Amino acid sequence: MISDPMAALLRRLNTADPTVADDCARVLGADGLAVSALLEGGAREVIWATPGLGTRFEELQFTLGEGPGPDAARTGTVSLTGDLRAMPVQRWPALLPALSDDPVGSVFCFPLNLGAITVGVLTLTQETPGVLDAQQWDDATVLAAALTSLLLDGDRHRLESLTTASTQAVLRQAAVHQATGMMSVQLGVPLSEALLHLRAHAYRHNAPLGDIASDVVARRLRFPQPTPTHGPTVPEDPKDDV
Numbered sequence: 461m462i463s464d465p466m467a468a469l470l471r472r473l474n475t476a477d478p479t480v481a482d483d484c485a486r487v488l489g490a491d492g493l494a495v496s497a498l499l500e501g502g503a504r505e506v507i508w509a510t511p512g513l514g515t516r517f518e519e520l521q522f523t524l525g526e527g528p529g530p531d532a533a534r535t536g537t538v539s540l541t542g543d544l545r546a547m548p549v550q551r552w553p554a555l556l557p558a559l560s561d562d563p564v565g566s567v568f569c570f571p572l573n574l575g576a577i578t579v580g581v582l583t584l585t586q587e588t589p590g591v592l593d594a595q596q597w598d599d600a601t602v603l604a605a606a607l608t609s610l611l612l613d614g615d616r617h618r619l620e621s622l623t624t625a626s627t628q629a630v631l632r633q634a635a636v637h638q639a640t641g642m643m644s645v646q647l648g649v650p651l652s653e654a655l656l657h658l659r660a661h662a663y664r665h666n667a668p669l670g671d672i673a674s675d676v677v678a679r680r681l682r683f684p685q686p687t688p689t690h691g692p693t694v695p696e697d698p699k700d701d702v
Contacts, residue, residue: 463487466599470606481510484603485584488596490568492585494518495607498533498578507580508607517564517585522636523662523669524554529583532569536578539569543589554663565589570600572608579611639673643683657683 462470465487472480485493492514496504504522509515521527528539541547544564549556565588572580582604584592592600636658643654658676661683662669675681 461598462602463595463599466602470603473606473610481508481514485510485514488584488600488603489586489590489592490514490584491587492517492583494529494583494585495572495580496522496529496533496583497580497611504530504533504581513562513564513585513587514583516562517559517567518583519668519670520555520558520562521583523659524552524558525659526552527555528552528567528569529581532571532581533578536571536573536576538571539567540591541567542591545589558666563587566591568592568600570604572604572611574608574612579608582607635670635677636673639676642676647683 466484469480469484469487472483481493485491492510492512494509494514494517495507496518497507498504506515506518506522509518518529521529528541532539544556544559544567547556564585566586568584570582570584571578572582582600584600636655639658640651640654643649643657644651647654647657649657658669658672661667661681662672665672672681676683
């Protein structure tokens with residue numbers, strides 16, 4: 461059964477109150493909250509998030525392309541990680557080492573489903589290991605259903621306008637989409653492969669994907685043209701303009 465505080469918060473989703481995300485996280489016992497929408501081709505972008513832990517973790521998943529959120533998006537099932545640091549590194553080989561300096565203890569991801577269709581993911585993060593209690597589980601499930609309805613009704617921009625963190629994340633990811641298109645044309649590769657080049661560069665340089673994309677869009681960073689060859693090659697590192 462939904463709690464009274466969560467019922468009140470669901471009514472506030474239809475307002476322009478910028479504190480709704482933080483209040484949802486508090487009611488759910490989370491230190492961070494983020495909502496990402498699925499795009500064509502399986503890509504994801506953050507559209508609603510609390511500042512701090514929620515935004516940082518979601519953007520790290522976005523940069524690396526792996527984690528419990530992408531797992532929930534791919535499978536359409538809930539992903540519950542009560543102790544993230546106890547997970548074997550083979551599960552998320554890029555994400556887990558990257559979290560060494562971030563206080564993420566547990567992560568709970570709820571896919572936003574309509575039947576067999578997944579339109580997004582609700583991600584809750586806690587600084588310490590733990591589990592959701594029965595009430596938090598019920599409230600998170602109801603919130604996920606409400607968010608699914610908003611996305612299906614085309615109201616994602618209402619969520620994007622609710623928090624400054626969401627707006628900043630959207631702007632960074634817009635740069636990623638633009639940079640991916642530029643690189644696809646420049647390198648003559650599909651969009652999916654161009655995004656892999658961006659992610660690989662961000663991972664090698666321990667930099668947010670949005671920052672790398674902004675450098676590409678501003679032409680401060682250029683990726684070299686691939687050299688035709690009869691054998692396998694390792695992509696060159698892009699050059700920074702001085």
